[in-house]
């Protein structure tokens with residue numbers, strides 16, 4: 060791949076033991092993959108295999124023991140505005156309205172107040188929270204909070220989006236709506252997305268390639284290219300090729 064946006068190169072991570080009688084926990088055992096500009100990478104693997112750890116390393120929240128992460132050729136050493144994360148356990152600013160939550164990153168980017176409000180409201184519309192701009196997070200349901208967290212990241216327009224099971228808390232109807240929204244977003248903008256999910260239909264619907272991790276300490280079991288047309292539609296979900304891709308991922312995870 061020439062000029063990849065993101066490179067994960069031989070990343071190892073072991074959590075040291077918290078107490079001396081407990082063993083250290085080796086989690087990542089040499090993870091390698093790259094993402095091109097505008098590519099949608101899905102990461103999947105057994106529970107506890109180290110997906111969140113990997114996202115934290117790419118984000119720069121956690122230092123790896125060996126290996127490196129490059130974004131646009133530069134080594135990641137700390138969190139940066141080029142990589143924005145939606146966390147598995149979501150973090151919202153509880154003391155700010157929904158609109159201010161979304162506008163937060165825009166303020167840091169120097170966008171003026173009127174424009175901030177316009178952009179924030181348009182993202183709230185897109186995650187189906189139009190009309191909730193003045194509400195506080197505690198006034199929203201779990202699914203609404205999740206969509207708000209997603210809007211907050213989308214509004215920041217990072218070149219690299221890291222999404223750790225961003226749709227896991229949504230009911231199936233909203234989940235599919237948000238999958239469509241993610242596909243649109245990714246098609247309309249030149250975003251590189253790395254997203255963790257356990258949902259194999261979701262993985263195939265969204266990904267250009269799926270990175271399948273093994274049990275902990277994890278390595279890349281296989282990188283599966285999803286050779287479906289880039290413009291995924293609702294009816295892609297029932298095509299024979301779509302089902303084959305899902306089956307293949309399922310086989311890999313079971314192995």
Ligand SMILES: Nc1ncnc2c1ncn2[C@@H]1O[C@H](COP(=O)(O)OP(=O)(O)OP(=O)(O)O)[C@@H](O)[C@H]1O
Pocket residue numbers: 074075084086105106107108109110111112113147275
């Ligand atoms: N701060 C920590 N200190 C010690 N061990 C940790 C820490 N964070 C995670 N672990 C361990 O590392 C392993 C991987 O955790 P991680 O959260 O990365 O997995 P995951 O693949 O995201 O799991 P899930 O699919 O359940 O979200 C687990 O065994 C977990 O117990």
Ligand SMILES: [Mg+2]
Pocket residue numbers: 110111112147223
């Ligand atoms: Mg996780």
